[in-house]
Amino acid sequence: MKRFLLVVFAxxxxxxxxxxxxxxxxxxxxxxxxxxxxxxxxxxVATNMDTGAKTATFTTSAGDYTVPYLVPGRYEVTATYAGFxxxxxxxxxxxxxxx
Numbered sequence: 001m002k003r004f005l006l007v008v009f010a011x012x013x014x015x016x017x018x019x020x021x022x023x024x025x026x027x028x029x030x031x032x033x034x035x036x037x038x039x040x041x042x043x044x045v046a047t048n049m050d051t052g053a054k055t056a057t058f059t060t061s062a063g064d065y066t067v068p069y070l071v072p073g074r075y076e077v078t079a080t081y082a083g084f085x086x087x088x089x090x091x092x093x094x095x096x097x098x099x
Contacts, residue, residue: 027067031059038063043080049074
């Protein structure tokens with residue numbers, strides 16, 4: 001029994017240490033229509049303005065989205081959905097995650 005607890009402790013310790021070394025960040029947000037109603041399945045793309053790398057995700061049924069694992073830098077965020085005007089937000093800055 002002692003050996004099992006030691007292994008579990010070691011796994012949690014390593015996981016906590018690894019998370020503390022994370023240098024990437026994430027972008028989170030919420031998408032609503034003009035009436036304030038959450039919009040499902042909106043495509044959200046974060047484009048690194050320095051490298052051109054694009055990372056895409058979609059909103060949840062609550063209208064929330066997360067674009068994970070972004071390296072620090074300047075990002076342009078675009079949200080598109082059929083029947084709606086494309087939303088574009090230039091020059092957001094992603095900083096290192098503080099975990």
